[in-house]
Amino acid sequence: MSTPTTIHPQELAAQDSLTRRFFTMENRFIPPIFITSILLMGHFSFGILESWTKTLLAIGSSIVAELILGRMMTGKWPHLASAYISGISVGILLRSPALWPYVLCAVIAITSKYVLRVKNRHIWNPSNFGICVMLFFAAESVTALSIQWGNSLWAMAVIWSLGSVIIWRLKRFHICAVYVISFLAFALLRSWIVGDPWQSEIAPVTGPEYQLFIFFMITDPKTTVHTVRGQCLVAFLVAAVEMGLRLDQSIYAPLYALFLVGPVAVLLEIWLNSRRQTTIHSNPATMLADSPSGR
Amino acid sequence: MTRSTKLRIVVAVFFAGLLATPIVLKKRSAQKQTHQTPFDAKASLAQHGFYLQEVSHDAGIDFVHQAPILDAKLAHIMPQVASMGASVSVVDFDRDGWPDLYVTDSAIGSKNRLYRNMHDGTFKDVAEEMGVANVNQAGTGVSMGAVWGDYDNDGYEDLFLIKWGRPELFHNENGHGFRRVSDEASLPAWINANTAVWFDYDGDGLLDLFVGGYYPENVDLWHLANTRMMPDSFEYAKNGGRKYLFHNLGHGRFEEVSAKMGIDSRRWSLASGAADLSGTGHPDLFIANDYGVSEFYRNDGKRFHEVGESAGVGFAPKSGMNVAFGDVFNQAKLSIYVSNISEGGVLIQGNNLWVPKEDTSGNQIKYENLARDLGVELGGWSFGAQFGDLNNDGNLDLYLTNGYVSLDRKRSYWYDFAKVAGGNSSIIGDAKDWPAMEGRSLSGYQQKHLWLNDGAGKFVDVAQMAGVTDTEDGRSVAMADLWNNGALDVIVANQRGRLLLYKNTVASENHWIGFDLDGTNSNRSAIGAQVTVKWNGQEQMQQISGGGGFASENDRRLHFGLGRSAAIDEVLIHWPSGKIQSLKKVAVDQILKVKEPS
Numbered sequence: 001m002s003t004p005t006t007i008h009p010q011e012l013a014a015q016d017s018l019t020r021r022f023f024t025m026e027n028r029f030i031p032p033i034f035i036t037s038i039l040l041m042g043h044f045s046f047g048i049l050e051s052w053t054k055t056l057l058a059i060g061s062s063i064v065a066e067l068i069l070g071r072m073m074t075g076k077w078p079h080l081a082s083a084y085i086s087g088i089s090v091g092i093l094l095r096s097p098a099l100w101p102y103v104l105c106a107v108i109a110i111t112s113k114y115v116l117r118v119k120n121r122h123i124w125n126p127s128n129f130g131i132c133v134m135l136f137f138a139a140e141s142v143t144a145l146s147i148q149w150g151n152s153l154w155a156m157a158v159i160w161s162l163g164s165v166i167i168w169r170l171k172r173f174h175i176c177a178v179y180v181i182s183f184l185a186f187a188l189l190r191s192w193i194v195g196d197p198w199q200s201e202i203a204p205v206t207g208p209e210y211q212l213f214i215f216f217m218i219t220d221p222k223t224t225v226h227t228v229r230g231q232c233l234v235a236f237l238v239a240a241v242e243m244g245l246r247l248d249q250s251i252y253a254p255l256y257a258l259f260l261v262g263p264v265a266v267l268l269e270i271w272l273n274s275r276r277q278t279t280i281h282s283n284p285a286t287m288l289a290d291s292p293s294g295r
Numbered sequence: 296m297t298r299s300t301k302l303r304i305v306v307a308v309f310f311a312g313l314l315a316t317p318i319v320l321k322k323r324s325a326q327k328q329t330h331q332t333p334f335d336a337k338a339s340l341a342q343h344g345f346y347l348q349e350v351s352h353d354a355g356i357d358f359v360h361q362a363p364i365l366d367a368k369l370a371h372i373m374p375q376v377a378s379m380g381a382s383v384s385v386v387d388f389d390r391d392g393w394p395d396l397y398v399t400d401s402a403i404g405s406k407n408r409l410y411r412n413m414h415d416g417t418f419k420d421v422a423e424e425m426g427v428a429n430v431n432q433a434g435t436g437v438s439m440g441a442v443w444g445d446y447d448n449d450g451y452e453d454l455f456l457i458k459w460g461r462p463e464l465f466h467n468e469n470g471h472g473f474r475r476v477s478d479e480a481s482l483p484a485w486i487n488a489n490t491a492v493w494f495d496y497d498g499d500g501l502l503d504l505f506v507g508g509y510y511p512e513n514v515d516l517w518h519l520a521n522t523r524m525m526p527d528s529f530e531y532a533k534n535g536g537r538k539y540l541f542h543n544l545g546h547g548r549f550e551e552v553s554a555k556m557g558i559d560s561r562r563w564s565l566a567s568g569a570a571d572l573s574g575t576g577h578p579d580l581f582i583a584n585d586y587g588v589s590e591f592y593r594n595d596g597k598r599f600h601e602v603g604e605s606a607g608v609g610f611a612p613k614s615g616m617n618v619a620f621g622d623v624f625n626q627a628k629l630s631i632y633v634s635n636i637s638e639g640g641v642l643i644q645g646n647n648l649w650v651p652k653e654d655t656s657g658n659q660i661k662y663e664n665l666a667r668d669l670g671v672e673l674g675g676w677s678f679g680a681q682f683g684d685l686n687n688d689g690n691l692d693l694y695l696t697n698g699y700v701s702l703d704r705k706r707s708y709w710y711d712f713a714k715v716a717g718g719n720s721s722i723i724g725d726a727k728d729w730p731a732m733e734g735r736s737l738s739g740y741q742q743k744h745l746w747l748n749d750g751a752g753k754f755v756d757v758a759q760m761a762g763v764t765d766t767e768d769g770r771s772v773a774m775a776d777l778w779n780n781g782a783l784d785v786i787v788a789n790q791r792g793r794l795l796l797y798k799n800t801v802a803s804e805n806h807w808i809g810f811d812l813d814g815t816n817s818n819r820s821a822i823g824a825q826v827t828v829k830w831n832g833q834e835q836m837q838q839i840s841g842g843g844g845f846a847s848e849n850d851r852r853l854h855f856g857l858g859r860s861a862a863i864d865e866v867l868i869h870w871p872s873g874k875i876q877s878l879k880k881v882a883v884d885q886i887l888k889v890k891e892p893s
C-alpha cells in the first residue's frame with residue numbers, strides 16, 4: 001500500500017514547469033549537459049580522468065580560442081556550447097602525461113572551424129580533426145582514450161541508454177543506429193577474413209572511445225550532411241572505411257575514418273547543392289550563412 | 296585587401312603554426328635521440344664518472360631463462376601470459392662477506408641457480424648441492440622470484456620462493472644447504488604470485504612476509520578449467536589473486552593475518568615494497584598493481600589502512616610493475632618509482648616518480664608525480680628498476696629495464712592487444728577471445744634506460760654511452776657491489792633471455808662507503824633499518840629492504856657515494872627496534888660492519 005500524499009497545486013505547477021523546461025530545452029544545451037554527465041559519472045564511478053587539470057585545460061583552451069576567434073572573425077561573441085563540447089571531448093579522448101598536447105589539440109580543433117571552411121561551412125568535426133592531427137604528428141607524446149571506464153557492463157548500458165534517448169530527442173538516432181549496425185556487420189566480416197574471434201572484433205564498440213565517437217562526433221550537426229538518407233549513407237561509409245583501416249591494423253581506425261569520410265561527404269553535398277542551385281537558377285544569396293559553431 | 300581578408304590570412308598563418316608545432320617538437324625529440332652517444336668507456340668515465348661492461352660469460356654465468364609453457368588453451372597468447380618469471384636476487388647466503396646471486400628459471404623441470412661469489416670475479420652455481428635448484432617440478436608450478444630474510448634470526452638468510460604454484464620457504468642451514476620448511480610454516484598450497492617482501496610490520500624483531508597474488512589462487516595455469524582467467528578490465532581489474540600477510544610467530548611458524556590487519560585486495564599485484572614512508576616508525580606497504588591503481592597501506596602500528604587515493608598515488612590506474620624507493624633529492628625522504636607502459640601512439644601511461652610533498656607525513660602524507668619533471672617518465676614497456684649511486688657522486692641514479700615480448704621484429708601485436716583491452720569485461724576476461732599472437736612482438740627490442748641524477752633536479756639517460764646496449768626483454772634488476780670494490784654493479788634477469796651482469800668501473804676520485812648491518816633487538820637482517828649519511832652539507836637516506844623493484848632484492852649492504860668528499864660528518868642509523876645510533880669520524884671507502892647496540 002502506498003502512503004497517501006497531498007500535492008499542492010503550486011507544487012504541481014512547479015514540477016510541470018521543470019519537466020516542461022527539460023523537455024523543451026534548447027537542443028544545443030543537451031549535448032553539453034550529456035557529455036558533462038558522462039564525464040562526471042565516469043570520473044566519480046571509475047576515476048576516468050588522470051587529472052582535472054588536463055580536462056579543465058582542454059576546456060579552457062577551447063573556450064578561450066572560441067571567444068577570441070569568434071569575436072575576431074564574426075564580430076560577435078560566439079555561443080560557447082560547441083567549444084565546451086570540443087574541449088571536453090579533447091579532455092576525455094586525448095591521453096598524454098604532458099599538459100601541452102591538451103592546449104594544442106583544443107586550439108587546433110577550434111581554429112580548424114574558422115580556417116578549414118568551404119562555402120561558409122567548416123568541413124571537419126573540430127575535435128576529430130584536432131585529435132587526428134595530434135595522433136598523426138605527435139604520436140610519441142599522445143594517444144587516444146581506448147581503455148577507461150572499467151570495462152563494465154552496467155556503465156556501458158547506462159551510457160548507451162541515456163545517449164540513445166538524447167540522440168533520439170535530437171533526431172539523430174538513425175546515424176548512430178546505422179553506424180553501430182554497420183560496425184557489427186563489418187566486425188563479423190573481419191572476423192571471418194582474419195580468423196580472429198568475433199568477440200575481439202566487436203570489443204572496441206563496447207568501449208568508451210566509441211561511445212563518445214558515436215554520440216558526439218559522427219552526429220555533429222555542423223559537419224554532417226543534411227538529408228537523413230545522406231546521413232545514413234555517411235555513417236555506413238565511415239564504418240566501411242574503418243573496416244579497411246582495421247584490416248590494416250590501424251588502432252585509431254574510427255577517428256581516422258571520420259577524418260577521411262566526413263569532409264568528403266560535406267564537400268560532395270556542397271557541390272551537389274551548388275550544382276542544383278545553378279540548374280534551377282535559384283538565388284545564390286539564399287544560401288544559409290552558417291556560423292562556425294560545430295563541435 | 297579588406298580587413299576580413301587580412302584577418303583570415305592571420306588566422307590561417309596561426310593555424311599553420313599550430314599544425315607545425317607537433318612536427319617541430321617531434322623533430323627536436325628525434326634529434327635528441329640520435330645524439331645519444333654510442334658506448335665509449337673512456338668518454339663515459341670522463342664525462343659521467345663510470346661505465347658498465349657486460350661480463351656474465353667471463354664471470355662464469357651463462358644462464359638463459361626459460362619461460363613457462365602453460366595450458367594449451369592459452370597457446371595462442373602464450374608469450375603474453377607466460378611473460379614473467381625471470382628474476383634475480385642478491386644474498387650473501389654463506390656469510391663470507393661477498394654477495395651471491397639467486398636466479399629463477401620458469402619452465403617445468405628447469406632448475407634455479409644459486410651463483411656463489413668466488414671472490415675473484417667469477418661465480419659458481421651451487422644451487423643443486425645447496426638444495427634450491429629443483430623447485431620447478433611438474434605439479435608444483437614454477438618460480439617467479441625470490442626474496443631473502445633471516446626469519447629465525449640465526450644469522451643466515453632464508454629463502455622465500457615466489458611461484459605460480461606452491462610457494463616454498465627454505466631454511467638456510469648455516470650456509471651449508473637449505474631445508475624445505477614450507478609445511479611447518481603453514482604456507483598455502485598454491486599462490487600465483489609475482490611479488491613478496493620480508494618486513495617486520497609489528498616491530499617484534501621477527502620478519503613477517505607479504506605475498507601479493509597476481510592470477511587468482513584457484514587457477515592452475517597448467518590445468519585450466521576454463522579460459523576466464525584474464526583480468527576483467529585493463530585498468531580497473533579486481534579479479535586477481537588475493538594478498539597474504541604471514542605474521543611470524545617464531546620457531547618457524549607463521550599465521551596468515553591479511554584480513555585482520557586490513558589488507559584485503561584482489562588487484563593484480565606485480566611489485567611491492569615496505570618502508571616507513573609516513574614517518575611513524577612503522578613500515579608501510581606499497582603495492583604496484585597491474586591493470587589498476589597502486590595501493591598504499593599505511594601502518595599505524597596496529598593495522599594497515601589503504602590510503603592510496605588520499606595520498607595521491609592511487610588515483611590514475613596504470614600497469615604498475617615496479618616499486619623502488621630512493622632519496623632522489625638527498626632530503627632524507629624516500630620517493631617511490633613505479634614503472635608502467637609507454638608505447639608511442641598506442642598507450643602512454645608514463646612511469647611514476649612519487650615524491651612526498653613538502654611538510655606532509657603520517658596520516659596526511661601526500662605525493663606528487665615528478666617523473667616528467669625529472670625526466671624519468673618514458674621508459675617503454677617498463678619492468679624492473681632500482682636506485683643506486685652508480686658513479687659515486689652522492690646522488691642516486693636510476694636503472695630501468697624494459698621490453699615485453701620480442702619476437703618478430705616487423706610484426707606487432709599492439710593493434711590486437713588494444714582492440715581487446717578496450718572491450719567489455721566479458722570479452723577481455725576470457726583468453727579465448729584474444730586474437731592469436733602468431734609470433735608477433737609486443738613492445739619488444741627496447742633500449743634500456745640508465746638515468747644519471749645530476750643532483751639539480753634532472754635525470755639524464757646515459758645508458759648507451761655507459762655501455763647498457765642490450766635489448767632483451769628485461770624483468771628484474773638488482774644492484775650489488777659484487778667485487779667489493781666500492782662500485783655498484785647491476786644484474787639484470789631477462790625473460791627468455793640471458794642473465795646480464797654489468798660490471799661497474801667508477802672514476803677513482805669519488806669516494807664511497809658501504810654499511811653491513813646486523814640487528815640484535817631488531818630482526819637480524821636489519822630489514823627496515825634506515826641509514827642517513829651526512830657529508831659536506833648533504834645528507835642521504837637509504838633503507839635496507841627485504842625485496843623490491845620487480846621480483847628482485849638488492850644487496851643487503853647499503854652503498855653511498857660521497858663525491859669528492861673524503862670525510863663524513865655523521866651517520867645516523869634508525870634501527871627497526873626504534874633505537875637510533877649515531878656514528879662519527881667514520882672513514883670512507885670501506886664497507887663498515889655495524890651491530891645494533893643492545
